Amino acid sequence: QVQLVESGGGLVQAGGSLRLSCAASGRTFSAYGMGWFRQAPGKERDFVAAISRSGNSAYYVDPVKGRFTISRDNAKNTVYLHMNSLEPEDTAVYYCAATVLRIASTRAQYNHWGQGTQVTVSL
Secondary structure: OEEEEEEOOEEEEOOOOEEEEEEEEEOOHHHOEEEEEEEOOOOOEEEEEEEOOOOOOEEEOHHHOOOEEEEEEOOOOEEEEEEOOOOHHHOEEEEEEEEOOOOOOOHHHOOEEOOOEEEEEEO
């Protein structure tokens, strides 16, 4: 079992940046592939980015490619989502998730979820 706690959300103007963090506790962090998802009001929870157990591989959904970067520090049991050039369409609750797979990009492949952190991007 792994517990996940997100932080770093907030209100930012369009074009600005935020860094989300997800701290993990419990079982060995490096045994999990990690991902970020987001859910806008009235919409499904969608995949944003994923990183492999070692951090050597990463996937991104097309709308965030070139703007968002996922990274992890296994020594600190933390995964990050660096978000640049934010747009109002990025407004959502962002969730951190863990999978027993090396890396995964679908919601069903993730076993553990955090509570989410709100990101709001204003014009």
